[in-house]
Amino acid sequence: MKHSISRRALLKRLSLTAGVGAAVPLRPVRAAQPARLDVNDPAAVKVSYILEASHLDKKLHPNYVPGSTCENCLLLQDKPGYTYRPCSLFPGKLVKISGWCTSWTAQV
Numbered sequence: 001m002k003h004s005i006s007r008r009a010l011l012k013r014l015s016l017t018a019g020v021g022a023a024v025p026l027r028p029v030r031a032a033q034p035a036r037l038d039v040n041d042p043a044a045v046k047v048s049y050i051l052e053a054s055h056l057d058k059k060l061h062p063n064y065v066p067g068s069t070c071e072n073c074l075l076l077q078d079k080p081g082y083t084y085r086p087c088s089l090f091p092g093k094l095v096k097i098s099g100w101c102t103s104w105t106a107q108v
Helices: 007-023 042-046
Strands: 084-086 093-096
16 A cells, blocks of 8 residues: 655654754754862861862971962863862862862972
8 A cells, every 4th residue: 555645744743843942952962061079078187188278387398399289280170271180189160269178289
């Protein structure tokens, strides 16, 4: 049995398909941003992570190197230009580039 469709029915189906296609946005799906590291997170507390290296108590951290921040630490990942970036010390979390912790390692 031959199944045929009229030209009018074909045009209706095509216009319906085009209308549905136009209604569905074609935006790329963004991956969820990792969470920012909280200074009260147990891993952050363990290494004395702070959000602003300029507020560091130098008496508590005598090994602090003046000018050291997460931004110039070897453990910081990703491209420059972001205020928060991934750190290999805290998988799945972002650290503030102006922050500091006792695991700071100079870039080579």
